[in-house]
Amino acid sequence: MTAETRDKRVSRRRWLTAALACPLSRALGLMAEAPQLGVTWDGDRLHVSAPRLRFLNGKPLDRLKNGATVVFLSQLTLSTDPGWLTPLRRIPDRLVLSYDLWEEKFKVTRLGHDAQSKNRLTAEEAERWCVESLAVSSSGLAPDRQFWLRLELRVADPKELSSVVGEPGISITGLIEIFSRKPGNDELRWSVEAGPLRLTDLARTLPRRGPRTG
Numbered sequence: 001m002t003a004e005t006r007d008k009r010v011s012r013r014r015w016l017t018a019a020l021a022c023p024l025s026r027a028l029g030l031m032a033e034a035p036q037l038g039v040t041w042d043g044d045r046l047h048v049s050a051p052r053l054r055f056l057n058g059k060p061l062d063r064l065k066n067g068a069t070v071v072f073l074s075q076l077t078l079s080t081d082p083g084w085l086t087p088l089r090r091i092p093d094r095l096v097l098s099y100d101l102w103e104e105k106f107k108v109t110r111l112g113h114d115a116q117s118k119n120r121l122t123a124e125e126a127e128r129w130c131v132e133s134l135a136v137s138s139s140g141l142a143p144d145r146q147f148w149l150r151l152e153l154r155v156a157d158p159k160e161l162s163s164v165v166g167e168p169g170i171s172i173t174g175l176i177e178i179f180s181r182k183p184g185n186d187e188l189r190w191s192v193e194a195g196p197l198r199l200t201d202l203a204r205t206l207p208r209r210g211p212r213t214g
Helices: 003-033 058-065 123-132 158-164 172-180
Strands: 038-041 045-049 070-079 089-100 105-111 116-121 135-137 147-155 189-197
Touching (some): 045 147, 058 070, 070 135, 089 123, 089 135, 116 123
Antiparallel strands (some): 070 089, 089 105
């Protein structure tokens, strides 16, 4: 084998190795950037965070910047079953977002057990507040028992809001039915999970002020 032939084979091998490695690198990069659900415990409630979850973009953002109000439905589910067949608790919420065209800031109102609101937020701050204002009770959960948490968000269709929101508040049955549906092609929906977890392994935080949920 001549030196020229050997060099060609080495170059071809390097090219093939690089070509195969590129998709893998991209896949690993996407996995690293994928939203993850963080969970902390204050001794009473489980709080969640998802710093990389982005939902204020595309059509919802366009509608907000055109002066419309956008409603997101959320559901925080606690299960001791990895198959989610018998959830221990489901906490529904409704998040109403609006946009101030002059200040270029967002306002968020959470309408659940106890209404809360926050204004003059950037898009990233609004996304973070929407998630971190949610919590579920840890009552009855043994410290060493495994459990799973799932956060779901969905842009509400104005036509279906009447089946979810009534005089007493949010209809849990209606919300569960909406989230159990198979998403349509144009439906905007996000889901983030964490688990298996145990209370004994979680970072303990000071109790936050807010409603006792679940």
